Amino acid sequence: EPEVTQTPSHQVTQMGQEVILRCVPISNHLYFYWYRQILGQKVEFLVSFYNNEISEKSEIFDDQFSVERPDGSNFTLKIRSTKLEDSAMYFCASRTQGSLYEAFFGQGTRLTVV
Amino acid sequence: AQKVTQAQTEISVVEKEDVTLDCVYETRDTTYYLFWYKQPPSGELVFLIRRNSFDEQNEISGRYSWNFQKSTSSFNFTITASQVVDSAVYFCALSEVQTGANNLFFGTGTRLTVIP
Numbered sequence: 602e603p604e605v606t607q608t609p610s611h612q613v614t615q616m617g618q619e620v621i622l623r624c625v626p627i628s629n630h631l632y633f634y635w636y637r638q639i640l641g642q643k644v645e646f647l648v649s650f651y652n653n654e655i656s657e658k659s660e661i662f663d664d665q666f667s668v669e670r671p672d673g674s675n676f677t678l679k680i681r682s683t684k685l686e687d688s689a690m691y692f693c694a695s696r697t698q699g700s701l702y703e704a705f706f707g708q709g710t711r712l713t714v715v
Numbered sequence: 716a717q718k719v720t721q722a723q724t725e726i727s728v729v730e731k732e733d734v735t736l737d738c739v740y741e742t743r744d745t746t747y748y749l750f751w752y753k754q755p756p757s758g759e760l761v762f763l764i765r766r767n768s769f770d771e772q773n774e775i776s777g778r779y780s781w782n783f784q785k786s787t788s789s790f791n792f793t794i795t796a797s798q799v800v801d802s803a804v805y806f807c808a809l810s811e812v813q814t815g816a817n818n819l820f821f822g823t824g825t826r827l828t829v830i831p
Contacts, residue, residue: 634818644760644806644821657818690758696817703750704819706760 603627607693607707614683614714622678622710624693633676634694634704635668637661644692650676683714717742719809719822727828728797736792736825738807744768746812749783749790750819754804763805766790797829 606625614620626633635647648658650668667679676695680687690711694704718741728734740749751763764774766783774781778795794801804826808819 632817636819643823644808644819646818646820649818692760694819703748703762703765704817705762706752708757708759711758 603705605693605695605705605707607691607710609710610708611711612713614712616685616714617682620680620683620712622680622691622693622712624676624678624695624707625674626676626693626695627697627705628674630695630697630705632656632696632698632704633668633670634696635678636692636694636706638690638692638709639686640689647678647691680712683712685714688712688714717744717809717811717820719807719820721805721807721822721825723825724823725826725828727830729830730799731796733793733795734797734827736794736805736807736827738790738792738822740788740790740807740809742809742811744811744813748810748812748817750808750810751781751790751792752806752808752821754806754824756803760806763792794827797827799829799831802827802829 608623633650636644637647638644646659648662648668649656665681669677690709692709693707696704720739747768749766753761753763771783780793782791804824806824807822810817810819
C-alpha cells in the first residue's frame with residue numbers, strides 16, 4: 602500500500618541552525634501539507650502546497666519557514682534559524698485531487714532543538 | 716472561524732467496556748468534512764473515518780461506530796468492547812471545502828487508556 606515517507610524520524614539540532622525535513626508524498630497525489638504537533642498538544646496546520654506554490658499557510662508559518670518541491674517527488678520543509686519552541690513532531694501529508702479524499706499522513710519527524 | 720472541541724481530555728475504561736469520545740465543531744461552511752484520527756504511542760496519525768456534511772447516516776465498522784448529528788454539530792465516536800490496543804490519543808478534525816486546500820483543523824485530542 603502506498604504511503605507517505607518522512608526522513609529523518611528524529612532530528613536534533615542546535616538553536617539557530619537550519620534544518621530541512623523531508624517527505625516523499627504518495628506518487629499520484631497533488632496536494633501536500635505540513636502539520637506540527639508540539640508535545641502533548643494538538644496537531645496544527647502549517648502550510649498547504651499545490652501546483653508548485655503555497656495555497657494556504659497559518660500564522661505559525663512565518664518567514665523562518667519555507668517549503669519546496671525540488672524534484673517532483675520530494676516535498677521539504679526548511680526552518681532557517683531554529684528556536685527552542687520549534688521542537689515538535691512535524692507531519693507531512695498528501696492527498697489526491699478532489700475534496701472527497703482524505704489526507705494520508707507520514708509517520709512524522711520529531712525535531713528537538715537544543 | 717472553524718473550531719473543533721474535544722472536551723474530554725483523558726478517559727480510562729476497563730477492557731471490554733464501551734466508550735464514547737465526544738467531538739463538537741463549529742464552521743460557517745455548508746460543505747465540510749469531519750474526520751477521526753488515532754495516534755498510538757508510536758506517534759503516527761492513523762486515519763479512521765471521513766464524513767461529509769451531507770451524509771448524516773451513522774456508520775459502523777467492526778467495534779467502531781460514529782454518530783454524526785448536524786443539529787448539535789457533533790460527531791461522536793464509540794468503541795464497543797474496548798481492547799488494550801485501543802489505548803491512544805484520538806483526534807477529531809474538520810476540513811472546510813471553501814478554501815479548496817482542505818486543510819485539517821484538529822481538536823485537542825482525547826487520550827484513551829484501556830485498562831486490562
